Amino acid sequence: MYGFISIKTSLIFDIIEHPYFQRLRYIKQLGMTHLVYPGALHTRFHHALGAMHLMQLAIEHLQNKGHTITLAETEAACIAILLHDIGHGPFSHALEHTIVQGISHEQIGKLLMAKINEDLDGKLALAMQIFNNTYKKKFLYQLIAGQLDLDRLDYLNRDSFFSGVTEGMVSSDRIIKLLNIKNGNLVVEEKGIYSIEKFLIARRLMYWQVYLHKTVIAAEQMLVKILNRARELANTGVELFATPIFKHFLYNKISHTDFYQQQVHLNNFVQLDDSDVMASIKVWCQHPDFILSTLCTSLTQRQLYKVEISNKQPDKHKIKALTQHIVQKFNISEDDSSYFIFTDTINNIAYNTTVGNINILMKNNDLQDITLASDNSFLDALAKSVTKNILCYTKI
Amino acid sequence: MYGFISIKTSLIFDIIEHPYFQRLRYIKQLGMTHLVYPGALHTRFHHALGAMHLMQLAIEHLQNKGHTITLAETEAACIAILLHDIGHGPFSHALEHTIVQGISHEQIGKLLMAKINEDLDGKLALAMQIFNNTYKKKFLYQLIAGQLDLDRLDYLNRDSFFSGVTEGMVSSDRIIKLLNIKNGNLVVEEKGIYSIEKFLIARRLMYWQVYLHKTVIAAEQMLVKILNRARELANTGVELFATPIFKHFLYNKISHTDFYQQQVHLNNFVQLDDSDVMASIKVWCQHPDFILSTLCTSLTQRQLYKVEISNKQPDKHKIKALTQHIVQKFNISEDDSSYFIFTDTINNIAYNTTVGNINILMKNNDLQDITLASDNSFLDALAKSVTKNILCYTKI
Amino acid sequence: MYGFISIKTSLIFDIIEHPYFQRLRYIKQLGMTHLVYPGALHTRFHHALGAMHLMQLAIEHLQNKGHTITLAETEAACIAILLHDIGHGPFSHALEHTIVQGISHEQIGKLLMAKINEDLDGKLALAMQIFNNTYKKKFLYQLIAGQLDLDRLDYLNRDSFFSGVTEGMVSSDRIIKLLNIKNGNLVVEEKGIYSIEKFLIARRLMYWQVYLHKTVIAAEQMLVKILNRARELANTGVELFATPIFKHFLYNKISHTDFYQQQVHLNNFVQLDDSDVMASIKVWCQHPDFILSTLCTSLTQRQLYKVEISNKQPDKHKIKALTQHIVQKFNISEDDSSYFIFTDTINNIAYNTTVGNINILMKNNDLQDITLASDNSFLDALAKSVTKNILCYTKI
Amino acid sequence: MYGFISIKTSLIFDIIEHPYFQRLRYIKQLGMTHLVYPGALHTRFHHALGAMHLMQLAIEHLQNKGHTITLAETEAACIAILLHDIGHGPFSHALEHTIVQGISHEQIGKLLMAKINEDLDGKLALAMQIFNNTYKKKFLYQLIAGQLDLDRLDYLNRDSFFSGVTEGMVSSDRIIKLLNIKNGNLVVEEKGIYSIEKFLIARRLMYWQVYLHKTVIAAEQMLVKILNRARELANTGVELFATPIFKHFLYNKISHTDFYQQQVHLNNFVQLDDSDVMASIKVWCQHPDFILSTLCTSLTQRQLYKVEISNKQPDKHKIKALTQHIVQKFNISEDDSSYFIFTDTINNIAYNTTVGNINILMKNNDLQDITLASDNSFLDALAKSVTKNILCYTKI
Numbered sequence A, B, C, D: 001m002y003g004f005i006s007i008k009t010s011l012i013f014d015i016i017e018h019p020y021f022q023r024l025r026y027i028k029q030l031g032m033t034h035l036v037y038p039g040a041l042h043t044r045f046h047h048a049l050g051a052m053h054l055m056q057l058a059i060e061h062l063q064n065k066g067h068t069i070t071l072a073e074t075e076a077a078c079i080a081i082l083l084h085d086i087g088h089g090p091f092s093h094a095l096e097h098t099i100v101q102g103i104s105h106e107q108i109g110k111l112l113m114a115k116i117n118e119d120l121d122g123k124l125a126l127a128m129q130i131f132n133n134t135y136k137k138k139f140l141y142q143l144i145a146g147q148l149d150l151d152r153l154d155y156l157n158r159d160s161f162f163s164g165v166t167e168g169m170v171s172s173d174r175i176i177k178l179l180n181i182k183n184g185n186l187v188v189e190e191k192g193i194y195s196i197e198k199f200l201i202a203r204r205l206m207y208w209q210v211y212l213h214k215t216v217i218a219a220e221q222m223l224v225k226i227l228n229r230a231r232e233l234a235n236t237g238v239e240l241f242a243t244p245i246f247k248h249f250l251y252n253k254i255s256h257t258d259f260y261q262q263q264v265h266l267n268n269f270v271q272l273d274d275s276d277v278m279a280s281i282k283v284w285c286q287h288p289d290f291i292l293s294t295l296c297t298s299l300t301q302r303q304l305y306k307v308e309i310s311n312k313q314p315d316k317h318k319i320k321a322l323t324q325h326i327v328q329k330f331n332i333s334e335d336d337s338s339y340f341i342f343t344d345t346i347n348n349i350a351y352n353t354t355v356g357n358i359n360i361l362m363k364n365n366d367l368q369d370i371t372l373a374s375d376n377s378f379l380d381a382l383a384k385s386v387t388k389n390i391l392c393y394t395k396i
Helices: A010-017 A019-026 A031-035 A044-064 A071-082 A092-096 A105-119 A125-131 A138-144 A150-163 A172-177 A190-211 A214-235 A244-251 A256-261 A263-269 A274-284 A290-300 A316-330 A378-382 B010-017 B019-026 B031-035 B044-064 B071-082 B092-096 B105-119 B125-131 B138-144 B150-163 B172-177 B190-211 B214-235 B244-251 B256-261 B263-269 B274-284 B290-300 B316-330 B378-382 C010-017 C019-026 C031-035 C044-064 C071-082 C092-096 C105-119 C125-131 C138-144 C150-163 C172-177 C190-211 C214-235 C244-251 C256-261 C263-269 C274-284 C290-300 C316-330 C378-382 D010-017 D019-026 D031-035 D044-064 D071-082 D092-096 D105-119 D125-131 D138-144 D150-163 D172-177 D190-211 D214-235 D244-251 D256-261 D263-269 D274-284 D290-300 D316-330 D378-382
Strands: A179-182 A185-189 A306-310 A341-348 A359-361 A367-369 A386-393 B179-182 B185-189 B306-310 B341-348 B359-361 B367-369 B386-393 C179-182 C185-189 C306-310 C341-348 C359-361 C367-369 C386-393 D179-182 D185-189 D306-310 D341-348 D359-361 D367-369 D386-393
Touching: A010 A019, A010 A071, A019 A044, A019 A105, A031 A092, A031 A214, A044 A071, A044 A138, A044 A150, A044 A172, A044 A179, A071 A125, A071 A138, A092 A214, A105 A125, A105 A256, A105 A263, A125 A138, A138 A150, A138 A185, A150 A172, A150 A190, A172 A179, A172 A190, A179 A359, A185 A190, A190 A341, A190 A359, A190 A378, A190 B190, A214 A244, A214 A274, A214 A290, A214 A306, A214 A341, A214 A386, A244 A263, A244 A274, A256 A263, A274 A290, A274 C274, A316 A341, A316 A386, A378 B378, B010 B019, B010 B071, B019 B044, B019 B105, B031 B092, B031 B214, B044 B071, B044 B138, B044 B150, B044 B172, B044 B179, B071 B125, B071 B138, B092 B214, B105 B125, B105 B256, B105 B263, B125 B138, B138 B150, B138 B185, B150 B172, B150 B190, B172 B179, B172 B190, B179 B359, B185 B190, B190 B341, B190 B359, B190 B378, B214 B244, B214 B274, B214 B290, B214 B306, B214 B341, B214 B386, B244 B263, B244 B274, B256 B263, B274 B290, B274 D274, B316 B341, B316 B386, C010 C019, C010 C071, C019 C044, C019 C105, C031 C092, C031 C214, C044 C071, C044 C138, C044 C150, C044 C172, C044 C179, C071 C125, C071 C138, C092 C214, C105 C125, C105 C256, C105 C263, C125 C138, C138 C150, C138 C185, C150 C172, C150 C190, C172 C179, C172 C190, C179 C359, C185 C190, C190 C341, C190 C359, C190 C378, C190 D190, C214 C244, C214 C274, C214 C290, C214 C306, C214 C341, C214 C386, C244 C263, C244 C274, C256 C263, C274 C290, C316 C341, C316 C386, C378 D378, D010 D019, D010 D071, D019 D044, D019 D105, D031 D092, D031 D214, D044 D071, D044 D138, D044 D150, D044 D172, D044 D179, D071 D125, D071 D138, D092 D214, D105 D125, D105 D256, D105 D263, D125 D138, D138 D150, D138 D185, D150 D172, D150 D190, D172 D179, D172 D190, D179 D359, D185 D190, D190 D341, D190 D359, D190 D378, D214 D244, D214 D274, D214 D290, D214 D306, D214 D341, D214 D386, D244 D263, D244 D274, D256 D263, D274 D290, D316 D341, D316 D386
Parallel strands: A185 A359, B185 B359, C185 C359, D185 D359
Antiparallel strands: A179 A185, A306 A386, A341 A386, A359 A367, B179 B185, B306 B386, B341 B386, B359 B367, C179 C185, C306 C386, C341 C386, C359 C367, D179 D185, D306 D386, D341 D386, D359 D367
């Protein structure tokens, strides 16, 4: 997407070579989304490198505008963004809700960063300060995590490109060119207003058209239900095929404290990738448990849930009728029917002011929030949360 | 942009070969915009062919959805959109405000269509009906002229592509795929909502970033002032170099009625293109009239007006001071200073409901205006007109 | 890459939904190439659909030139190309040389086609005739398998696009537009000569820059050696973790005849994909066998063989010295050192006249081979086979 | 094409602002080629800036490889390539053969560079040394003018992009990345061999498909004939409309010596652009001279010569028959028929070793000519000149 990406220092090279980082090659950025958009096979490895590339560009532009950013700070900021997603496991969203419940990917990320830091003689100290927002130059943190960070610029473009939903493309080149620093904080110059509007709309579109696409939801929910069922069976001592490390997480209930105190959990976690999950699910297609094998076969053959999205609550009568139909057809209990019919909610805010602002540097040198700087009030509307109800059920 | 464009019938081929149409090769779509975005050299010839190509795609999709559109209607719709801008002259906006004031490009377009129709034995009858919205199938007209027509889809993408402002790209492929017909009118299917939002934002961005870019305004206003001055001089009998057809429009005051009654005007008009204007302006750089030669030299060497855009009225004191400075520096009258300093307003509505709606065909088969169909109220804001004040003056 | 791909008939839809076809989603087109070109994660699923899309275009163009191709023939040709690679397993090249030696992917492909045909009530009869080149219209076969078929046009472009080696792109649009039929055979019109030259050069470049890139060879050879070692261990009864279907192929020696006579082999084969191999290799990193665990760890952490490519025979003294070094360092037998140092040859012909010609239809209606039709003799050179020697060894 | 191009120094900015350079905005790079490839409207202004951008990239890569190139040298090299085509007039090829015969565009270029140097206080001294190949670091000159210079890399890509003949694209990014310096000369590293092969083939394709396309030839020859006729009429005192500067060249016979001794010629030359020629030709459509008006009308309405290209000499009988037909039909002399029927030759060498070599830096640090370094002998063939005969005549 960006042509050649250059690796500027030997420390960065060593981090990329580190097994914790190489493992990202085998973890898809968008999980099961490829079942809807077949091109979406790009991995967290790509995204991490891409975000680092944008960091290099951004720092260069800021330096050209007269801001001092040292070589050490540049390297550290590159490392911080390179590792910003290092804590993700395979199908992260699904796993965090099922098998690996004790601890979040942000927490695992910090543990792994500390480990890599040890392996590399403490050379990540500054990167970790930036990442934890304890470094004095706040704008470096804001380039990594904010309403308009390089993480988002990269993933929106990358997800658009590989999914083929080209409408999600944003002009990262132009936005980066218009970044500036004011009072130590990251800001966007006034002539970037229209590009920011476009960025927010693109983000909104990507949510509803890709990340929360109803067939994507169907596939991800099916994975969640499969992992839940597998866990349930494992808890009751049922034998399940799995790779040893995957088995570790299926058969052990690992608390937050365990994760920090017992090294074995993290050691296993860093070996887990998409292939453990997918290879096991294929084997489970033959498992004697009706629910597990049915769900696994459905996922493998892409017979996904039907998903209905609505602003209103799903119709209770419809749910009841479908449930009874499923109970009879599959000859299962009403409790177990929740593997085949269930409701949930999905949510998105295009511009979430609770986690930070996009500040515009006006020509007169004032700062204004983007919602005020724009000559149009539509951005207010984008700052409102949108929640929708979903109803998922097996087509039978 | 679209790969190969195919010409489906011999009638369409004949129209493209017609001198009136070939002349569009020499009229740039965006006038002087190339002084800001150097790539923007594309012509009305390209745009007309591109819009026809999109018409072919749109009709194919509508036919695949079960709507009957005959071969004759398809050809006529293609011709209608091919000729939708045939009435434009070079630097159309500037000329209509100066030299060719008697008649609009829409009116000239209809005259030219009638002429081509004569030359081609009346074969354009159906195309003219569609173009004039007198044909029963209203959706064919709406594909040519509406809030979401193929004209806009093509020019937004084309202008984005050639100017390099890639943020203005819209997903014409996807939008066309989601067009449908309901009660005889053109509608967009519900899953196209986010694409329409994106289209409206892209259009808004193109206005402020390209069409109303302050340096583009500077160049176009300079052309307007040059033509005004030339006309003023011509009116008082001053000798001006010009190609014969350009001279015709400089030295004659042609009323609306004249245009319809005297064939000579139209005959001259269809020979006018960018080169007449640009070649003459270059000669005027040496003209004894100080105002004319100064303006022409400025334009040729790209020393354009400084333009200030603001939501507020320009500061009267500033204008006064600048005016006096110009009067003294150039030793001209206060009246004549209006060639070097002046104010104006610019205006844009992203979604102009007064000229038609974008109707969304909901899944339940209802129709809703896009501003209601979207789950977000920001489109209301886009339907409001935005007006800004501009102050232009020569940098001295 | 091509925008939307349309699925024209319900039979084609059913084939795509078939589990044999859905499985291609999980088999990467270029195996381990992503270790060199990280974007190269595209699958055989994508390529099959892409080739079908080109078939639709090609047939449309040929029909427009007046050649009769019926709806049934069109559907059958689409199906034939959709299934042309159906017999491939994961890491096909490596597996065929190690675990699945009894039978080629072409033979498996024909078995699977016959199976799908059964499942779909014999509706694939015509597609199978075309695929086997027993149908009277030879050009349909030539569109699938020839020196200039749609398979090649798609994979060259797709592999270029996803690897980022944009120099391998060919103008499939233009080449397809210039296809024609003469005496029942596929030909290219004369004005396509330069495009064909470019196609052959692009193919040559893709071979040396991607398919036979030395780091790609290093990764693929490592996989071959891993599978060989696993097989060797399995043969002697050593316990190896693997998914059940992968185990089937590791522990059984399946002859060509077995494959045809015992259904179980094919049944297992169609469930095998990349994840079985990769998940097992990760587990083998901990295996007590030194050779297996060393190779698997190397592959997983991307510590690949060093590969030297040369027109000359590798230096025997160098090989001997390296071998001894490895034997000592690893404390293994000289026999076993062949897992860590070995030689081989690689080979490529840009234009292989032994498997068919590219015929040019000259303006005077004569046919000429491309090497004669071009005004330049360089194509002769491209028709010569290029063989190179490789030396691979573990860096220690 | 390249995203944003940055202007690094104020001297470069001043050169771009200079009227001699701004004038390039109005001179199309490919003359009348847009009559065949409508997008080909890009100008010499674009190409000059693009080539400078590639120079910046190339120097950056060479510096990263450890070669010393000072800031002053960088600026001078950028200026030298920015101005490498400054001596071109409108429709350069046609004018040099007709109206401006006294002096070549290279000579005018040097005169103009000297003038700009004067205007800018001698600051172009180093740039002029590089351009004239009198500076010690020969590789800087080779980056501007050689078998593989940045001029060619830019124009091949630019002409491909704007003409839509995407097959002419070369991987300038990759080639530039593989440039190096050996013994003071520009070389390409061994792994760039396939990219160079592709570059030479792309160049060959662009010649036959664009620069020497038969309809492009038809249009350019028609322009040559028009200018010849106009000149002939002017010489005999016939009155012709033209802009004053164009008239200067039509009515005066300016020798090489005149050009150097009389300032007026150069002063007029730098004001000439496409619009002077095109505006005048349109007026000549009404000229009483039958030959002139016929040719001008043909060009304006795109009724071009029929052109036949062949390896053989055109058939004399055919020429005779066509000539007689034209003489009778138009009632003109046999002499004058040469405006409507004539023969010529066209020529191309993809790799012209007489003007310099492409040297490959082998891994063992040896230098080899590309034709020897490649493992395939086809490049020898590309180094041979290809000449073809053309026959042009008016279709009547």
